Amino acid sequence: MRRSEPAIAPQMQVTAGTLPQAPEIAPAPPRWSQLRQILRQPKGMIGLALVLFYAVIALFAPWIATHDPYAQSFIATLQPPSSTHWFGTDELGRDVFSRIVTGARTSLGIGIGGVLVAFVIGVPLGVLSAWRGGKIDFLTMRAVDVMLSFPDIVFALAVVAVLGASTQNVIFAVGLVSVPVFARTARAVTLSTLAEPYIEGSVSLGCSPTRVVLRHVLPNIAGILLTLSSLLFASTLLTASGLGFLGLGTQPPNPEWGTMLGESRSYIRTHPHLATFAGLFLAVSALAFNLLGEALRSVYDPSAPKVQKRGAGAWMNGARGIAQRLSDADAAASAAPVETRNLHVAYLTEDGPLEVVRGVSLRIEAGRTLAIVGESGSGKSTLLRAIATLLPQGRAAISGGSVTVGGQQVERLNTRQIRELRRQKIGVVFQDAASALNPVLTIGDQIGEALRTGSSLSPDEIRSRSIALLEDVNISDPEKRLAMYPHQFSGGMKQRIIIAMALAQDPQVLLADEPTSALDVTIQQQILALLRDMQRKRGMAILLVTHDLGLVARYADDVGVMYAGRIVEAGEVAEVFRAPRHPYTLSLRDSAPSVAAARGLRSLPAIPGEPPNIGKLPDGCAFRPRCGRCDGRSLCAEAVPELRPVGAQTTACHFAEETGA
Ligand SMILES: Nc1ncnc2c1ncn2[C@@H]1O[C@H](COP(=O)(O)OP(=O)(O)OP(=O)(O)O)[C@@H](O)[C@H]1O
Numbered sequence: 001m002r003r004s005e006p007a008i009a010p011q012m013q014v015t016a017g018t019l020p021q022a023p024e025i026a027p028a029p030p031r032w033s034q035l036r037q038i039l040r041q042p043k044g045m046i047g048l049a050l051v052l053f054y055a056v057i058a059l060f061a062p063w064i065a066t067h068d069p070y071a072q073s074f075i076a077t078l079q080p081p082s083s084t085h086w087f088g089t090d091e092l093g094r095d096v097f098s099r100i101v102t103g104a105r106t107s108l109g110i111g112i113g114g115v116l117v118a119f120v121i122g123v124p125l126g127v128l129s130a131w132r133g134g135k136i137d138f139l140t141m142r143a144v145d146v147m148l149s150f151p152d153i154v155f156a157l158a159v160v161a162v163l164g165a166s167t168q169n170v171i172f173a174v175g176l177v178s179v180p181v182f183a184r185t186a187r188a189v190t191l192s193t194l195a196e197p198y199i200e201g202s203v204s205l206g207c208s209p210t211r212v213v214l215r216h217v218l219p220n221i222a223g224i225l226l227t228l229s230s231l232l233f234a235s236t237l238l239t240a241s242g243l244g245f246l247g248l249g250t251q252p253p254n255p256e257w258g259t260m261l262g263e264s265r266s267y268i269r270t271h272p273h274l275a276t277f278a279g280l281f282l283a284v285s286a287l288a289f290n291l292l293g294e295a296l297r298s299v300y301d302p303s304a305p306k307v308q309k310r311g312a313g314a315w316m317n318g319a320r321g322i323a324q325r326l327s328d329a330d331a332a333a334s335a336a337p338v339e340t341r342n343l344h345v346a347y348l349t350e351d352g353p354l355e356v357v358r359g360v361s362l363r364i365e366a367g368r369t370l371a372i373v374g375e376s377g378s379g380k381s382t383l384l385r386a387i388a389t390l391l392p393q394g395r396a397a398i399s400g401g402s403v404t405v406g407g408q409q410v411e412r413l414n415t416r417q418i419r420e421l422r423r424q425k426i427g428v429v430f431q432d433a434a435s436a437l438n439p440v441l442t443i444g445d446q447i448g449e450a451l452r453t454g455s456s457l458s459p460d461e462i463r464s465r466s467i468a469l470l471e472d473v474n475i476s477d478p479e480k481r482l483a484m485y486p487h488q489f490s491g492g493m494k495q496r497i498i499i500a501m502a503l504a505q506d507p508q509v510l511l512a513d514e515p516t517s518a519l520d521v522t523i524q525q526q527i528l529a530l531l532r533d534m535q536r537k538r539g540m541a542i543l544l545v546t547h548d549l550g551l552v553a554r555y556a557d558d559v560g561v562m563y564a565g566r567i568v569e570a571g572e573v574a575e576v577f578r579a580p581r582h583p584y585t586l587s588l589r590d591s592a593p594s595v596a597a598a599r600g601l602r603s604l605p606a607i608p609g610e611p612p613n614i615g616k617l618p619d620g621c622a623f624r625p626r627c628g629r630c631d632g633r634s635l636c637a638e639a640v641p642e643l644r645p646v647g648a649q650t651t652a653c654h655f656a657e658e659t660g661a
Pocket residue numbers: 347348349354356374375376377378379380381382383395614
């Protein structure tokens with residue numbers, strides 16, 4: 001049976017065939033722009049120049065040194081600076097300049113080694129702590145607090161005292177001292193990155209936790225960790241020199257700035273040049289890395305046609321209607337991409353579980369679009385997330401009923417099976433395309449990841465499929481676009497890319513939560529026309545959560561109206577909008593600008609009263625306090641109205657028959 005034309009005329013008609021091509025945008029390589037940002041700051045320029053200066057000294061020390069740094073001369077001890085010995089000689093007659101230049105390798109090597117040790121231990125600890133949360137997070141952070149309670153040098157001294165004085169042990173000790181700072185920072189930036197929608201998108205694609213961390217978390221926190229490394233390099237260098245000064249660092253005769261300072265102690269009054277040059281090199285190197293770290297901080301710190309099959313339509317039922325419908329449903333259960341039965345979802349709040357989805361039964365067949373509409377807070381997104389298997393872990397749970405996707409009941413699946421289900425059967429498109437894409441990865445990388453997850457495609461196949469996907473979503477010049485970054489695309493194009501990623505694994509169901517609300521009206525129509533076009537080609541079921549009844553009228557087959565966690569009216573869009581039987585649907589329809597305009601209404605009547613507080617619903621019908629039809633009737637206060645067939649749709653109102661068709 002053909003779906004009848006929607007009663008509400010759409011404001012704008014855009015068909016998939018007339019989609020305008022996306023505009024050309026010149027790519028800009030972001031890595032160079034970061035370098036430019038660093039060099040634009042005086043501290044960045046000076047810091048980088050000094051760091052390069054030290055790197056050159058350390059690398060080319062054997063060629064820069066004017067004398068053998070180990071050669072002793074007892075006839076030339078403690079000589080002041082001269083043209084032969086630029087920085088003078090030490091107590092054994094060795095050339096100080098050559099020893100400082102040679103010592104640059106050891107000193108900087110200890111700094112680099114120490115930061116590496118801290119990075120390799122601290123970053124995984126911090127990321128793990130943020131990712132796993134709970135006890136692991138608690139124990140790790142308490143251990144870090146204990147380590148932080150000791151002054152750096154005391155902690156390093158204790159480690160070297162236990163392990164013995166040697167360059168390797170100094171590296172380990174100074175590295176260990178910096179582990180808490182890395183762990184804390186990595187944890188904090190990982191937590192904020194994990195809250196980004198593109199992480200959720202990745203999880204919805206079925207990516208494993210390791211992959212999410214490696215592909216999305218680490219690249220995003222890399223900038224901040226690089227800044228931290230530079231800043232910590234300076235303090236590591238100073239701690240290592242402190243150990244050297246105390247005789248616990250690099251052992252003689254090897255030159256190292258801290259050790260040299262320690263050796264010069266006895267001559268500080270008589271031959272100050274010994275301490276001056278070593279101290280100067282040490283201080284300036286710490287300053288250089290600090291300046292560079294500050295410049296890096298200012299760059300990276302965030303604060304700086306539808307398949308027409310009747311009988312295959314969506315349906316929803318309350319307790320009474322459900323029995324008959326379920327018998328039909330059972331026959332076709334394996335074919336339905338999405339089905340929920342008496343689904344309840346609760347958030348775990350401080351005051352106990354708060355049920356925000358309260359007994360929703362729905363079914364979406366292949367090739368059909370079911371739109372869920374309702375005021376803010378009615379539970380639409382929570383319902384979608386429950387179907388997407390993306391309820392926030394530990395904070396929300398299915399508290400009753402069931403969700404079946406592609407014939408698999410999700411509550412019975414283990415973690416690996418859920419990941420497979422997400423990858424193979426579910427595509428998700430969220431509202432904010434801008435934040436649903438990882439800003440530090442190219443579009444090619446991100447589409448490639450969606451294709452690669454759980455498959456064994458070769459790089460060439462991934463590339464050709466990525467190009468085909470971009471063509472599918474009407475993005476021109478796809479080969480060039482693959483190398484571009486999200487910021488080089490407009491909002492509408494980003495949303496097309498998100499759709500391409502969601503479709504990468506040819507899902508049976510596409511779940512779209514306000515996919516166009518961040519876009520302007522023309523683009524909204526284009527995106528929904530695109531989704532409809534994709535649906536025609538692939539026969540997917542679509543669940544669309546939206547506030548926009550005009551879009552529902554134009555692009556959905558069926559609609560479910562949600563109020564306070566329940567479906568209060570459902571049926572084919574044309575029927576429900578032509579003759580709403582529930583007073584809430586009636587108010588919702590008449591208060592929608594596009595719908596009201598199409599119906600010739602001049603003013604927009606607001607829905608009376610306040611949206612319900614889902615934790616304190618009245619007895620009986622939840623809509624009762626706002627309902628004009630109720631008018632104090634006792635039945636409305638006594639019994640929760642069940643969803644039952646009234647006319648062409650199902651309605652949860654005791655007095656639904658009072659509205660004529
Ligand atoms: N993490 C949470 N903890 C507790 N309650 C929550 C949480 N997230 C949402 N809720 C509550 O659950 C109810 C349903 O929220 P949901 O986001 O599903 O509604 P919605 O209809 O999608 O709203 P919107 O259209 O504004 O997105 C609301 O009352 C909301 O306050």
